[in-house]
Amino acid sequence: MIHSLFLINCSGDIFLEKHWKSVVSQSVCDYFFEAQEKAIDVENVPPVISTPHHYLISIYRDKIFFVSVIQTEVPPLFVIEFLHRVADTFQDYFGECSETAIKDNVVIVYELLEEMLDNGFPLATESNILKELIKPPTILRSVVNSITGSSNVGDTLPTGQLSNIPWRRAGVKYTNNEAYFDVIEEIDAIIDKSGSTVFAEIQGVIDSCIKLSGMPDLSLSFMNPRLLDDVSFHPCIRFKRWESERVLSFIPPDGNFRLISYRVSSQNLVAIPVYVKHMISFKENTSSGRFDVTIGPKQNMGKTVEGVVMTVHMPKAVLNMNLTATQGSYTFDPVTKVLTWDVGKITPQKLPNLKGMVNLQSGAPKPEENPSLNIQFKIQQLAISGLKVNRLDMYGEKYKPFKGVKYITKAGKFQVRT
């Protein structure tokens, strides 16, 4: 299956290589560099590249290309999904999945990669098992290690691999038993010029942080599970219980994990929490234009819309922008032509507005299309779909855990066409 893995940074340096079968020369990456050059933008590098003797399947995460070398037929998604799992594991272990983090922890990275694949076939990808095998680095531990010479490799044999519940490590013990659930919903929307919604849907996830001793068996129920149209589950969830009773019943992994992700049925109308008034125009002869955008709250169930940021990819002909913002601050990068306006919180009394002149390259034809506005925002303590957790029951253990739930609504791919 997966033959080798190369990690390549943005400037084209191969900073890590790992082979699970015979060694494949680094020169195979030249095909990748070629494709990268052709694609211009990193986003456009084809995920699958065919070379005379190998196939290269790559992902781009956090400014790093993960390029895997394949020799025979394999489902491409299998490899892609695995590579993302590798990146997630790095993120989980080092707090970030960056070149420096990987270089600083190269031994742990190597040990991880060794455990995750055997002869190119995934072996242990569950974070709970990996953490039993290889302890994540912490400052304290690295100090202790350097003094005592003890190691990161767990000295108890990992039993998780053997159990029926491979996602949960054995012998978990906490003094404070807590279970937190974050219901995070993102609104994907395309709003057209006139302000009407072309397309909108709600995508949600429930991220959990479970710190419970022993082998708790949890069941989480919703007030309105009917809302969830399409759900994908962490493997710990008992599918049959969900099918029959719409209850999430599971023995959780220890620590942070994504319990479910869901889509709210498209029949439901999506409440769009903000509206945008815009007036963007370019004049042909004076090589200038006007830019005027106002953002206001709408249907936000009495909660404050905060963390509002607007990014606009301006046309190439734009040289500079002279704007005034009534709230927050804006930046315009003349190289990438990206305008970013960090608005902050919206108060309905005084609507934030960004207004001013756009300078165009003289002589260049006026841009045909107005740029679309990408909006980000956040609303605390609200799940826009109305999803509500009803209760959490725990069986199998005797203590009384502390249970908490948090709701957040965010903008996902929220785009306003102008």
Add this chain to the structure above:
Amino acid sequence: MSLPPVQKLLRQLPVGPTGWPKPPEDGGVAEEVTSPVLATEAGQPTCYSALRADEHDDLKEMLDSNKDSLKLEAMKRIVAMIARGKNASDLFPAVVKNVACKNIEVKKLVYVYLVRYAEEQQDLALLSISTFQRGLKDPNQLIRASALRVLSSIRVPIIVPIMMLAIKEAASDMSPYVRKTAAHAIPKLYSLDSDQKDQLIEVIEKLLADKTTLVAGSVVMAFEEVCPERIDLIHKNYRKLCNLLIDVEEWGQVVIINMLTRYARTQFLSPNQNESLLEENTEKAFYGSEEEDGKDAKAEAAMLAKCKPYVMDPDHRLLLRNTKPLLQSRNAAVVMAVAQLYFHLAPKAEVGVIAKALVRLLRSHRSVQYVVLQNVATMSIKRRGMFEPYLKSFYIRSTDPTQIKILKLEVLTNLANETNISTILREFQTYIRSMDKDFVAATIQAIGRCATNIGKVRDTCLNGLVQLLSNRDELVVAESVVVIKKLLQMQPAQHSEIIKHMAKLTDNIQVPMARASILWLIGEYCEHVPKIAPDVLRKMAKSFTNEEDIVKLQVINLAAKLYLTNSKQSKLLTQYVLNLAKYDQNYDIRDRARFIRQLIVPTEKSGALNKYAKKLFLAQKPAPILESSFKDRDHFQLGSLSHLLNAKAVGYQELPDWPDEAPDPSVRNVEVPAGLSCAPTEPESGSEENGSSSSSGSSSSGTEEDEEEEEDSGEQSEDKEEEEVEKRPKRKDKEGSHKAVLGSAGRYALGRQGGAPSKNSASGALSSPCCLLVQLLSPAFSAVKTYELLHRMAGEGLAVEYCFSRRPFPGDPHMVAVQIQISNNTDTEVKNLRVNEPKPLSGMRIQEFPEIGMHLAPGDTASVVMGIDFCDSTQAANFQLCTHTRQFYVSIQPPVGELMAPVFMSENEFKKEQGEWGQGWIKGAAQKCQSDHTIVQQLTSAANVGRVPCGASNEYRFAAKTVTSGSLVLITLERREGSTAQLTINSEKMVIGTMLPGIAVPMALLSHPFCPMLLLKTLPCPCFCRVIPCPNLKRGGPSGQLCCWVEGAGWGIWDAGRCPAVPAPTEHSVPPVPHHHLPM
């Protein structure tokens, strides 16, 4: 087996962790000098290599030291070198002797090093083998596994026999984890020495028969790499694999599903074979309207009903059913695998389920999107209808990368039909103004495709494209010209205006392809533009030498056509152009010029062809068909690398065509030793036992029914799934207790026969002889609902279920008999099963079952009966269930209906008793109740009551008494005119009265428009609030709304956690919450 060289070598070596040969200092250096790797680097500057050698000396010293910390440090530095791709092979001798180091981390890093360089230093690598051989004998399974893993990863051909032996031994290891490792080792050995194939296949065959989920994925992977053609090995394991699938780890699932797709293609018949004829038609009317599709479907259905030669193999159905839940996996690869399985194997009507899951994947990372969209593009050509509801999910955002945009565009174009074309075109209009010009060009192509395929919008599209001709961007104009050319070819006569307009464009437009297209158009339709054509030729003649080759060819073409139609005006021009072309640098153009001159200009030499020149040039040309580049890609298995590349990848296994005749299905029959999870599902009806010979016929017709029903509304199917869930455990019981040997008749009966499960079948199955210690009580009522006491997961492999058998408990009439079914899914025996420390609430008593002294072997199931006196309350009885190693806290909570025993009385007695109470305690009106039979059945399944004979035809009476106190409960059900019914319950005790609504709810609210409870048929109402007591919410209705009875308030909807009688939800005191988490 003999392995002389290696073993001899190994025997010579002093072994043991402390007994490592300490090579003399200079010996290591000598080794270094002879190492081939160093030799290759000899060309490097000497100072560099000297420096490097120094550095390595340092490392060697550290490795030779006694301190683990120094060794570790050295190994870390070496691994860092390997990671950076630097050569560290000269350290091999120093590293390899640490292979037996006590420190686990050092050991692991040595393994990393060893696996990396063993291939290059084969002789030295042999030194480590004995350590692993010892490891293979270790009592700890994890050490055995790890030894095998490293041993098999060392790519040294000389140890092949040792590896083979180790794999064979590990394949019959006690521990499933070691067996899994053995499965992983198989492809490693195979790639090292493919001559071992036959022996390896034997091991694979053995491991395929393994019943644990841990092994299944790995062995199928080995099968795929070593012997994918040996499909015959799968037969006996097919059903087991299907049943295990959901519990296999994600990566194994992908491999198994892909393999089973191929298997199914060779073993079953096409579920769409009846439609294949009709499909031809659909293919033609591909972009036809929705109604047509609908008609087709109807016609197909009609045809199916008429000829009905196709019956889906139950094994085929099993595969489809068991993979479906995996569409909800978090792993995109699993979802894609199931999607392709459905696409290739499912009946047309069922494929639709995958669309939702695939659309979900579009939210994922860019690379996932890319792969998914490729597959969706292929699917949307064959099965357009299935993605139509998700049309908007394919709308393009300006932030999408270009390759994603273009794929989405492809899907949108494939989905276009007469009903949605206007929406799609409006969307396309936005795209045309995009800044991404490649994308704009693709959009114009897409518009062209929509226009050719959907006649209705052809003119609209054409007008739109013509408007684009005045676009400022030349690329846009050029692309439009090319597309317009194709469109005009379909109906040239009506569009001479457009042709004229385009002729003018030749002055400005520079893109060669566009110029060539215009020239071709003018030449082809020169009779529509007789005045302009010669003028265009004149201009082109002038600029001929500066044109691109494709344009020159079209100029010659235009000249020839004009010469034939309008020789008077264009004769000289043609000669001129041909002369220019004669001396062109490009030989294609010179050839073409010579050829055309001979053809059109009559001379003595020119032959008979000359006469036909006009026919040759001005023949009616068929309009080009604009097709998707994804058409027919589905001959590759979807989701595969080959499909993505549209070319056969190395090692791709062709997806076979359906066979015309189904191979013998009995090859998949297995003699089942009382297995559990691995055993195939037995038919739910007891017809086989009853000796009915028509089983296969009836079961398959049931399947058909099932399918048809499934297409019905969502609510119903949900309803049904519930039923199925209830039934499944029942099937399991039977497998366990019967140890049935399934013959060819032992196939799956998937459909339900008729409405209600036949009573005698279930009871017959349960009352048949059991070889267990405790004499079992057969349940008195057929539809026994099984509840879970201990889930397999929570019980670490021990699964316990219980049901209320509704028979009096032998020892004590005040106790409710609870039948407990224990199945052992672990790999070890479970001993001394017993109930411990019952902690009943006040008054409650538990009569334990006798300890199961005998061992419950892996895979076995046992049934026992215990009695519980619940004191007529629905409080749960808590106790501990103990095995010889573990104890589990469990609780049994009785539904109200189970706290009663039926009483048989005459009508007069009933009336007398009822008269004593006067008014009934509760009355509920049911509207639109269905047949009487359903009502009675529902009531009897909800509560253990006895029927009382009744004179009136519209009344039903039931009587029971509570088990502990013996209080009477009388229930009257009166059907009113129309379809309403009234329910009256009389009860002696207040406490019973408060509970009774529990039974009444599903009855009285039957088909109440608001009551989602109806879907949960036999449930008692969860909220027994008489006045308020906060509802005991164990199970929620599907939408969070619950109906309840509130005394004095009547029926109400318990919505969003609020009881209609309770003003506000009760606040529970909770500690302060960090992180904005609200307490639940």
